[in-house]
Amino acid sequence: MNPPKRECRQCWFHAYEIHKGNWLGLAPRKDCPECLDHLKNGHPDHMIVR
Ligand SMILES: [Zn+2]
Numbered sequence: 001m002n003p004p005k006r007e008c009r010q011c012w013f014h015a016y017e018i019h020k021g022n023w024l025g026l027a028p029r030k031d032c033p034e035c036l037d038h039l040k041n042g043h044p045d046h047m048i049v050r
Pocket residue numbers: 014015018019023032034035
């Protein structure tokens with residue numbers, strides 16, 4: 001599976017593969033520092049799919 005355009009690769013991958021669709025969805029996990037960092041500081045430009 002590949003993330004759709006304009007999605008953040010990390011967050012997409014985490015949501016679909018690691019957090020099983022829960023991140024940014026029904027039950028976001030609060031124990032993932034990488035996702036929390038993106039949520040706080042935004043997604044790095046180089047991680048956005050072009
Ligand atoms: Zn995560």
